[in-house]
Amino acid sequence: MPSGTMHIVGAGLAGLSAAVELTRRGKRVVVHELARHAGGRCRSYFEPALGLTIDNGNHLVLSGNESALAFLDVIGGRDLLTMADHAEFTFHDVKSGERWVLRPNDGPVPWWIFFRHRRVPGTRAADYARLGNLLRANASDTVTQKIDGSSEVYRKLLYPVLLAALNCDPKEGSARLAGAVVRGTLAKGGRACRPLFAPQGLGPALVDPAVAFVRKNGGEVRFDDAVRAVEFGEDRVRSIQFAESTLNLAPDDQVILAVPGWVARTLVPELTVPTDYRAIFNLHFKIAPPSGLPKIIGVINGTTEWLFAFDDRLSVTVSAADRFNEADREPLARQIWSEVAKIAGLNAPLPPWQIVKERRATFAATPEQDALRPSTETRWRNLFLAGDWTATGLPATIEGAIRSGDKAAKLAIAKGF
Numbered sequence: 001m002p003s004g005t006m007h008i009v010g011a012g013l014a015g016l017s018a019a020v021e022l023t024r025r026g027k028r029v030v031v032h033e034l035a036r037h038a039g040g041r042c043r044s045y046f047e048p049a050l051g052l053t054i055d056n057g058n059h060l061v062l063s064g065n066e067s068a069l070a071f072l073d074v075i076g077g078r079d080l081l082t083m084a085d086h087a088e089f090t091f092h093d094v095k096s097g098e099r100w101v102l103r104p105n106d107g108p109v110p111w112w113i114f115f116r117h118r119r120v121p122g123t124r125a126a127d128y129a130r131l132g133n134l135l136r137a138n139a140s141d142t143v144t145q146k147i148d149g150s151s152e153v154y155r156k157l158l159y160p161v162l163l164a165a166l167n168c169d170p171k172e173g174s175a176r177l178a179g180a181v182v183r184g185t186l187a188k189g190g191r192a193c194r195p196l197f198a199p200q201g202l203g204p205a206l207v208d209p210a211v212a213f214v215r216k217n218g219g220e221v222r223f224d225d226a227v228r229a230v231e232f233g234e235d236r237v238r239s240i241q242f243a244e245s246t247l248n249l250a251p252d253d254q255v256i257l258a259v260p261g262w263v264a265r266t267l268v269p270e271l272t273v274p275t276d277y278r279a280i281f282n283l284h285f286k287i288a289p290p291s292g293l294p295k296i297i298g299v300i301n302g303t304t305e306w307l308f309a310f311d312d313r314l315s316v317t318v319s320a321a322d323r324f325n326e327a328d329r330e331p332l333a334r335q336i337w338s339e340v341a342k343i344a345g346l347n348a349p350l351p352p353w354q355i356v357k358e359r360r361a362t363f364a365a366t367p368e369q370d371a372l373r374p375s376t377e378t379r380w381r382n383l384f385l386a387g388d389w390t391a392t393g394l395p396a397t398i399e400g401a402i403r404s405g406d407k408a409a410k411l412a413i414a415k416g417f
């Protein structure tokens with residue numbers, strides 16, 4: 001048993017992932033979380049306007065997200081997710097009414113691109129070979145410097161996928177981060193692109209079992225326990241301050257700061273962090289989807305970008321949605337419902353609805369913002385950083401957040417914790 005305690009600040013997926021890895025190895029851990037619940041930007045909650053438990057955002061997790069799957073296996077949450085047997089993604093163009101299904105084959109040799117019924121209409125096999133340009137991108141390249149932004153494969157596949165993954169227009173998005181997404185999924189074959197669904201929400205699958213795991217393994221998770229300030233000595237953190245108390249760290253105590261980047265910046269003044277955050281909107285409509293509606297539909301030429309069908313609701317995701325920050329809610333809900341009803345083939349008036357805005361959902365994954373991401377290690381020997389905004393090599397995602405926490409924990413252990 002180590003003599004020191006690891007103080008983890010923030011119980012989002014990054015903090016929880018660090019806490020799980022450390023408690024699994026018998027280390028002493030206390031998690032300090034500002035809110036009264038864990039999960040941060042990935043949580044489930046009861047939404048009174050709908051009378052339903054929903055996620056704050058519809059999160060797409062794929063079978064190629066290896067850190068997320070390993071985390072689920074350790075905490076015992078895997079059974080609460082269902083994985084599609086094969087990678088199949090339906091797309092719907094609201095302008096033309098055209099609908100198609102992208103069907104990558106399971107294995108890593110992409111023979112699917114040679115079959116018209118498996119690829120995007122209007123594209124040729126050679127168009128997909130150009131995706132390799134993303135895998136070889138430099139840090140300063142944007143997506144459309146590497147891929148023709150007027151091509152059909154861009155318009156009907158890369159644009160919607162990368163807009164969601166990067167949370168910014170792929171024209172300004174980092175080609176290297178886009179390449180990392182492709183490398184972890186499509187480049188490995190359809191087996192790595194199977195979507196995971198959480199019928200009861202991501203909180204019950206990813207968050208609650210992680211908190212239970214940490215507690216069962218001797219760790220503490222304290223809610224309503226915001227860190228207000230951190231005091232630094234020459235080469236180590238000396239104390240952390242809460243609203244009504246100060247915790248002086250013993251020589252062997254360490255800290256993993258797993259708060260959002262904009263909070264970390266206020267606690268560690270010399271820190272460089274991403275500065276440009278973008279909104280993600282989710283619109284939930286309380287209506288059962290018609291039978292046979294695909295669970296996920298990528299939408300082209302609409303305000304709706306992705307449509308998710310849950311048993312009790314239809315739910316829309318709009319990324320980089322800052323243009324709607326000040327929009328009147330009801331007209332927006334009506335406009336989007338008219339689109340959704342068409343896509344779903346429903347002839348129904350506006351059902352009960354709710355708009356959930358996450359104004360600072362993630363940083364915009366541009367080359368400039370990527371360059372601002374700090375590494376796990378800091379110049380203070382007992383302070384490590386974790387979070388989707390640290391230099392994970394991925395855009396701000398669940399996979400990146402979990403990977404960052406795991407990395408911080410392993411680095412602390414490697415350095416003697």
Ligand SMILES: Cc1cc2nc3c(=O)[nH]c(=O)nc-3n(C[C@H](O)[C@H](O)[C@H](O)COP(=O)(O)OP(=O)(O)OC[C@H]3O[C@@H](n4cnc5c(N)ncnc54)[C@H](O)[C@@H]3O)c2cc1C
Pocket residue numbers: 009010011012013014015032033034035038039040041042056057058059060061225226227228258259260263280281282358360361362386387388389396397398399401
């Ligand atoms: C609407 C939406 C949709 C998304 N869709 C997807 C998707 O489809 N796929 C995907 O992979 N990712 C998606 N993401 C991104 C994903 O949710 C995040 O990357 C991930 O949850 C970030 O985890 P984190 O632990 O780094 O940060 P957070 O979740 O922000 O965790 C930080 C924690 O620190 C706490 N905290 C803050 N200040 C303090 C303090 N002073 N003291 C103590 N605690 C503090 C916060 O309350 C929070 O719990 C989406 C995000 C949003 C918002």
